[in-house]
Amino acid sequence: MYRQIALLLIGILIGSTFTMYFQGRDIESREPERVIRVGALRAIYHEIYLIKGLGLDEYVPAEVEVKIYPHGTAMMTAFQAGELDIMYVGTVPAMNAFSAGAKIKVIAGTNLGGTSLVVNKSSGIKRLKDIKGKKILVPGPHNFQDVVLRAIILPRANLTEEDIIIEYEGDKGMMIHRLVSGEADAAIVWEPHVTRMLFDENMNRRENIEVLVPWNEIISEDPSKGYRYSSSCLVVGEEFLRENEDLVRAWVLIHALAIEYWKRNPKKASEIISREMERIAQVSISPEMVEEAFKRVRLSLDPAIDSMKLFSEKSHELGFSKEKVDVEKLYYPEIQREV
Template sequence: MKKAFLFFTILLTFTGLLAGCGTSNSAGGSGESGEGGTVTIGYFPNINHVPAMVAKDQGYYEGQLGDGTTVEYKTFPDGASFMTALKTGEIDAGLVGPGPAMNNYSTGADVKIIAGGSTGGTVVLARADSGIDSAEDFPGKTFITPRVGCTHDVQVETFLKDMGITSERIGGTMKHITGNPAQYQAMFETGKVDIAVAPEPWAAVLEQETGAKVIINADEISFGETLPASVLVASGEMIKKNPERIQNIVDAHKKAAEFIKENPEEAKEITIKDVKEVTNQELSKEVVDNAWERIGFTYEVDSEAIQAFADSSYELKFLKEKPDFSDLIDKQFIQ
């Protein structure tokens, strides 16, 4: 039972070291011409970022960017460090969750969403001995999300608000705490939380290791089938300076999405291999299979879903001002 928890704790620690001490590939950030130089792609070693792993494994970036271009890769433990790297030119493009992209755009960062990456993957589970059988049992219980107002938090609180259930933060009875998903298993086992809002593969781990019960599945939670779980981003400056290079990056990304759709089992093998190479640990095939069922991979991006998500964040009082993301998304490269 402890094996999966130990693995993901090591994964988080190791990827944090990768992002912090520069042991991953160094950044190029050239972007001066359509060909030549170095292009650095950023991503996280998790299942929502499989398109980057596949493109890396299949050499799609190299193929699209040309023989004179060197492609390097840098992994990140969280959206904040990824966005810092993008803003400083340490990476040229990459996959990140929509939340960090939206939040940084709202505070004036030069970031554009240029394609979708994946959808789904947010699951709400109840502790096996919690006595919870449905969302109607949630009032008065304690739930955990990665952060206040994060993508997964907004999704579950939107879902519950529509049922007339709210957290103590906005006058309800549900107690909300936050923590890294690597802590969820221990918190279930000690009874500190009743409900976990878990991104994949954490939900699959909780099911396998603790017998947790799925209460709200990835296709049932608010925005579950429309909101991107990861998006491909670049800076507005890079788009203006070198649209040809951005188009090549997006074309490689599109080829990866198509590969995943046509070759799911091989894509799973690539995922397990890439995560092992980055973290020196190995995901079980069972966990990957279970998580895969709740995630979709696409280069399309739903602008309306992103705006609706932002509006809900405002209505739930996570944002002080109602945002307008009409200029955040640039779809010219996926047409």
């Protein structure tokens, strides 16, 4: 099974057309008693949408069930309840859960960058210090964006949590509406929702919305360094890994193949992600908007371990995790190294 999927990957790496490697090859027989329950967010950089759209999951001998969550904290709660096996989840919720005793491993990265702080111009926010006293929307409690706002952006503005109003809004459609209408002053969120705030559904630029802290100035104000953070990662339950290492290895391979496909076919990949996000996650977003959103995020196998260590420290300082996570114990690089 691994060799068959590896051949697909090698085919792309040496420049052969993608479809050649599907023609004439037997898809592994599904084993109905084996199931992979995959969790994801409504994020363009969660490779599950490309995997499903390209049919790569058909090369894994198990039924694949996909479940969508509003934010990473909710997803990790579902994992703890025994509902998931593999997760495309925020690094901070994963580390917080690990700190609380969750038996998980990070097995690969998913993206670099992708988070921005967006403001409504009518709020009067022109500089970072102007967010004082303003209402800022965050996707969920104790997630990546929550930590970025509290532990990085506020100190950069010489402000504290008491200086702003934080409201959690898990419904991204409502978050966009509240920001655009002026009910909220700012929002910190991931792609493609940053782009959905900046443009209407016809790709007309909204004049009253702008980015205050861009995706590549999150962990550093130097754009050449500020994007090197992994806001989410590929996570597996330890028990599932132990009992189904063949499936996990196969999944990492098709995950890597999806990333390589995006690198070599960005326009087509955007079309596929657009279609699959609507089908799987009920998010209506045009291929043009997906393509625009990818200007602010990159798919990557790199889990950006240094950034994980940074956010582990920040999350612990905020009291979101019981202890500072030893990222080296959380990260299981063996399968990724094979890829």
